[in-house]
Amino acid sequence: MPINLKTPVVESREQRLGTVIGWEGSAEELAVESCFKRGGGCGGQKARRVCELQSPFTQGSVCSEQMVECQAGNVRDAVLIQHSPIGCGTGQVIYNSIYRNGLAMRGLPVQNLHLISTNLSERDMVFGGVAKLERTIRDAWERHHPKAIFIASSCSTAIIGDDIDSVAAAAESEIGIPVIPLHCEGFKSKHWSTGFDATQHGILRQIVRKAPEKKQEDLVNVINLWGGDVFTPMLGELGLRVNYVVDMATVDELAQLSEAAATVTFCYTLGSYMSAALEQEFGVPEIKAPLPYGFEGTDAWLRAIAKQTNREEKAEAYIAREHARVKPRIAELRELLKGKKGYVSTGSAYAHGLIGVLRELGVEVEGSLVFHHDPVYDSQDPRQDTLAHLVDTYGDVPQFTVGNRQQYQFYALLQRIKPDFIIIRHNGLAPLAARLGIPAIPLGDEHHVVGYQGIVNLGESILDVLAHKKFHQDLAAHTKLPYRKWWLEQTDPFVLAKEKQAAQAAPRQPAALSSSVRRVGAK
Amino acid sequence: MTAHDLKTTLGSAKPIVDKTIVEKTHSIEQIRYGCAIGAMQSVVAIPRAIPITHCGPGCADKQFMNLAFYNGFQGGGYGGGAVTPSTNASEREVVFGGGERLTELIGSTLKVLEADLFVVLTGCIPDLVGDDIGAVVKPFQQQAVPIVFAETGGFHGNNFTGHERVTRAIIDQFVGPYDGAPEAGTVNVWTLLPYHNTFWRGDLTEIKRLLAGIGLKVNILFGPESAGVDEWKAIPRAQFNLVIGPWLGLETARHLETKYGQPFLHAPALPIGAGETSAFLRRVAAFAGLDKDRVEAFIADEDARYYKYIEDFTDFYSEYWWGLPARFAVIGDAGYALGLTRFLVNQLGLIPARVIVTDNPPEETRGLISAEFRAIADDVAVDVAFEEDSYTIHEILRKTDFGHKPPILFGTTWERDLARDLKGAIVEVGFPSSYEVVLNRSYVGYRGALTLLEKIYTTAVGASA
Numbered sequence: 001m002p003i004n005l006k007t008p009v010v011e012s013r014e015q016r017l018g019t020v021i022g023w024e025g026s027a028e029e030l031a032v033e034s035c036f037k038r039g040g041g042c043g044g045q046k047a048r049r050v051c052e053l054q055s056p057f058t059q060g061s062v063c064s065e066q067m068v069e070c071q072a073g074n075v076r077d078a079v080l081i082q083h084s085p086i087g088c089g090t091g092q093v094i095y096n097s098i099y100r101n102g103l104a105m106r107g108l109p110v111q112n113l114h115l116i117s118t119n120l121s122e123r124d125m126v127f128g129g130v131a132k133l134e135r136t137i138r139d140a141w142e143r144h145h146p147k148a149i150f151i152a153s154s155c156s157t158a159i160i161g162d163d164i165d166s167v168a169a170a171a172e173s174e175i176g177i178p179v180i181p182l183h184c185e186g187f188k189s190k191h192w193s194t195g196f197d198a199t200q201h202g203i204l205r206q207i208v209r210k211a212p213e214k215k216q217e218d219l220v221n222v223i224n225l226w227g228g229d230v231f232t233p234m235l236g237e238l239g240l241r242v243n244y245v246v247d248m249a250t251v252d253e254l255a256q257l258s259e260a261a262a263t264v265t266f267c268y269t270l271g272s273y274m275s276a277a278l279e280q281e282f283g284v285p286e287i288k289a290p291l292p293y294g295f296e297g298t299d300a301w302l303r304a305i306a307k308q309t310n311r312e313e314k315a316e317a318y319i320a321r322e323h324a325r326v327k328p329r330i331a332e333l334r335e336l337l338k339g340k341k342g343y344v345s346t347g348s349a350y351a352h353g354l355i356g357v358l359r360e361l362g363v364e365v366e367g368s369l370v371f372h373h374d375p376v377y378d379s380q381d382p383r384q385d386t387l388a389h390l391v392d393t394y395g396d397v398p399q400f401t402v403g404n405r406q407q408y409q410f411y412a413l414l415q416r417i418k419p420d421f422i423i424i425r426h427n428g429l430a431p432l433a434a435r436l437g438i439p440a441i442p443l444g445d446e447h448h449v450v451g452y453q454g455i456v457n458l459g460e461s462i463l464d465v466l467a468h469k470k471f472h473q474d475l476a477a478h479t480k481l482p483y484r485k486w487w488l489e490q491t492d493p494f495v496l497a498k499e500k501q502a503a504q505a506a507p508r509q510p511a512a513l514s515s516s517v518r519r520v521g522a523k
Numbered sequence: 524m525t526a527h528d529l530k531t532t533l534g535s536a537k538p539i540v541d542k543t544i545v546e547k548t549h550s551i552e553q554i555r556y557g558c559a560i561g562a563m564q565s566v567v568a569i570p571r572a573i574p575i576t577h578c579g580p581g582c583a584d585k586q587f588m589n590l591a592f593y594n595g596f597q598g599g600g601y602g603g604g605a606v607t608p609s610t611n612a613s614e615r616e617v618v619f620g621g622g623e624r625l626t627e628l629i630g631s632t633l634k635v636l637e638a639d640l641f642v643v644l645t646g647c648i649p650d651l652v653g654d655d656i657g658a659v660v661k662p663f664q665q666q667a668v669p670i671v672f673a674e675t676g677g678f679h680g681n682n683f684t685g686h687e688r689v690t691r692a693i694i695d696q697f698v699g700p701y702d703g704a705p706e707a708g709t710v711n712v713w714t715l716l717p718y719h720n721t722f723w724r725g726d727l728t729e730i731k732r733l734l735a736g737i738g739l740k741v742n743i744l745f746g747p748e749s750a751g752v753d754e755w756k757a758i759p760r761a762q763f764n765l766v767i768g769p770w771l772g773l774e775t776a777r778h779l780e781t782k783y784g785q786p787f788l789h790a791p792a793l794p795i796g797a798g799e800t801s802a803f804l805r806r807v808a809a810f811a812g813l814d815k816d817r818v819e820a821f822i823a824d825e826d827a828r829y830y831k832y833i834e835d836f837t838d839f840y841s842e843y844w845w846g847l848p849a850r851f852a853v854i855g856d857a858g859y860a861l862g863l864t865r866f867l868v869n870q871l872g873l874i875p876a877r878v879i880v881t882d883n884p885p886e887e888t889r890g891l892i893s894a895e896f897r898a899i900a901d902d903v904a905v906d907v908a909f910e911e912d913s914y915t916i917h918e919i920l921r922k923t924d925f926g927h928k929p930p931i932l933f934g935t936t937w938e939r940d941l942a943r944d945l946k947g948a949i950v951e952v953g954f955p956s957s958y959e960v961v962l963n964r965s966y967v968g969y970r971g972a973l974t975l976l977e978k979i980y981t982t983a984v985g986a987s988a
Binding site: 055056057058059060061062063064065066084085086087088089090091092093094096097100110111112113114115116117118119120121122124125132135136139140143154155156159160185186187188190192404405407408427428429431432480482483484486487496 | 548549550551552553554556557558559560561573576579580581582583584585586587588589590592593594598599601602604605606607608609610611612613614616617627628630631632634635636637638646647648651652676677678679680681914936937939940954955957958
């Protein structure tokens with residue numbers, strides 16, 4: 001089933017891809033259950049079904065609106081309006097800091113982001129917030145004369161039913177710039193990555209040039225975050241130019257997405273929706289290959305781009321040159337890292353790539369925690385099955401866990417594996433690992449590990465972080481965790497989920513937890 | 524030049540003409556506070572207390588990552604950060620109500636997490652769909668689980684509002700009634716908003732040290748110097764409540780006055796520097812009826828040490844060649860803004876060009892705050908502005924006359940670009956301070972003032988060449 005750009009509301013990840021946020025097994029098992037490349041038998045339908053574990057205990061996750069903040073809110077000459085009480089706006093702080101540092105790293109002028117909250121009060125919950133939204137759109141226009149205005153919905157404005165679509169349409173015709181409603185209320189999707197899709201959906205509908213006058217045959221869309229500029233030199237070797245989107249792009253750069261020769265990404269979790277839609281709606285081919293991590297992945301990725309853009313000779317020369325350049329240092333790194341155990345805990349497709357790089361470096365990887373799992377990506381093309389690519393190229397990962405950043409589960413996972421270090425991107429897990437004496441590599445620059453140089457980069461970073469161990473072991477001797485002894489003794493991070501499942505499977509039995517409450521209530 | 528002339532020239536903070544600069548609307552660009560559920564951080568600030576959040580999947584993360592991480596990189600604490608339980612409410616809880624899900628979460632939390640106190644905080648979703656949180660929490664309370672709840676949906680107000688609600692919930696639902704005699708010489712302190720104020724840990728430590736120094740037993744209630752729930756249980760026994768700051772904590776103090784008959788002392792200005800701190804301590808001592816000799820001995824000792832450093836600093840302050848800022852602006856919470864302004868004017872002799880209070884103090888407290896700013900010194904009055912929208916704030920500052928030298932701004936990360944444009948200096952002193960790493964640093968009292976001097980002039984000198 002194709003992507004539907006006709007409605008203003010994006011279809012959630014779970015609807016489109018069958019996304020799950022709780023699962024455990026081996027990487028191979030998950031690849032089979034996902035029926036992407038492996039299974040085949042259940043292919044064809046839109047959302048795949050992977051059995052999901054739901055725990056009664058959950059810790060704070062992340063919502064779709066946050067991903068809209070950090071995508072639409074980081075377009076350089078646009079304004080994002082958060083139509084919500086002031087609390088949703090709190091996220092402006094983190095994404096301002098990340099935006100500023102991202103701009104500095106990319107060599108762009110450093111500036112604060114432009115996010116405006118409609119700052120709704122109790123009264124607005126009763127009478128509706130539409131008038132305030134109209135006024136805030138006016139404020140955004142008068143203050144900044146942006147090239148586009150995004151509007152993010154919120155849990156509260158979705159519940160009270162504010163019609164942001166009509167307000168946006170009216171404002172767009174009045175001001176004459178795209179005014180783009182993004183439906184991203186947190187309760188609508190169990191995984192935050194739907195927020196990436198919501199932003200991309202809005203950009204595709206209202207910013208991307210519908211009938212481009214020209215095609216730019218040497219332009220490649222790179223869907224990424226705030227990472228350093230590693231794609232320009234890489235693709236420059238093939239005579240290609242880079243169009244980075246969405247973070248830190250200008251509205252014009254978003255508009256020219258439809259003119260490019262191809263679309264690539266550093267992570268299909270982020271890039272799946274945009275890439276597939278650009279191909280479907282605008283004929284911009286999506287590169288269908290493993291992601292550019294490790295020798296195999298990078299080789300295949302470069303060759304796919306070269307084939308698409310008729311630059312095969314240049315690509316082969318570059319690949320040969322780069323292999324020769326990095327291999328001696330990688331051989332040294334493999335010596336230095338011999339016997340070290342790593343653990344990867346990042347977004348889904350990105351983790352598949354990182355595990356591959358670790359294995360190239362000779363680091364043992366027995367386990368990984370990914371924050372969600374998409375059984376398929378929007379292209380439905382098995383060449384993008386990054387999980388199967390990982391297993392086929394580098395072998396199985398025996399302890400493969402899916403969980404939406406549940407720190408309490410991470411404890412048992414680390415106890416099982418006892419890694420020497422972990423690789424993370426999202427917040428909240430490294431602090432626990434740190435208290436257990438395990439240092440973390442926080443990959444702020446997501447491009448650090450991309451390509452051939454990325455293998456070397458990661459190896460050097462591991463050496464740095466292993467030295468950090470002194471700090472963490474000292475801390476481990478002087479800290480107390482907030483978890484009960486009973487929980488710390490559990491070896492199965494999903495034990496509560498399985499208890500709940502068992503209780504639900506036996507309908508005459510009251511659920512374990514509600515029974516204790518019923519006892520309490522009876523007193 | 525008469526005192527009156529001085530007042531008009533030095534106190535150059537003219538009435539804010541923001542109405543002519545930009546039309547005031549409800550919009551808030553570049554926020555300066557969180558919402559009521561941000562008070563989950565007030566729970567985290569109590570040793571061994573853990574918040575349980577009943578809200579959408581992003582609310583807890585938004586509040587802690589912004590109030591506690593990208594604001595001085597303070598950290599998650601014992602039960603904050605990614606530890607905090609949350610229902611991560613989904614469409615099901617919106618459509619069918621979230622009471623059952625909350626019951627399930629609390630029940631499983633008790634299995635997984637260890638705490639002396641749990642505080643359930645609600646977000647917009649349960650407050651809009653009308654979940655009966657009291658009915659969910661009550662059975663646990665009856666089972667002697669140390670748990671309370673507060674309605675903190677974002678539309679009720681900001682995290683200052685949430686802080687007062689959480690405080691009250693703990694007092695009413697956990698501390699409970701008391702009709703024994705008060706304990707002379709014991710004080711409950713209500714002051715800075717934990718985490719939101721970037722330096723609250725160090726500041727509370729200094730405040731406790733000062734009050735203990737003059738002979739008080741101090742229930743500081745939040746932060747590393749608090750004894751946790753035992754201290755909260757001891758609240759009703761205290762002789763009096765002390766509110767330090769222009770407005771936050773007053774509501775709590777009034778409630779305790781009604782509930783336990785405790786009197787309270789209100790010290791509007793956070794004491795920074797020897798002059799302010801000594802006066803503050805004498806006022807507290809008089810209110811509490813403390814032994815005068817002990818109080819004066821402590822003050823004399825602190826004064827002597829403080830002025831030794833000030834003397835040494837004088838060589839720099841009077842001889843440094845390359846120019847130091849003369850005019851300043853403060854953009855921050857009423858509490859810090861007032862304390863800083865008094866210190867900068869009265870200790871350092873700097874000139875206030877503009878002061879903007881950003882924490883949205885309740886309407887009824889604004890008269891007092893304005894009056895405090897008009898009485899900074901005999902010869903210096905400041906017309907303070909109340910504004911929360913950073914666009915408006917920056918427009919006001921761009922149109923402010925900072926005289927012939929580059930200004931120094933005491934503000935937040937939001938003012939970094941402005942300081943660059945004005946070719947001035949920036950000292951991040953409030954939320955958000957995303958380019959400060961803060962552990963136990965304090966800017967209040969005797970010791971904090973010296974640290975503040977180091978910070979101000981390291982910033983000025985460090986940027987000189």
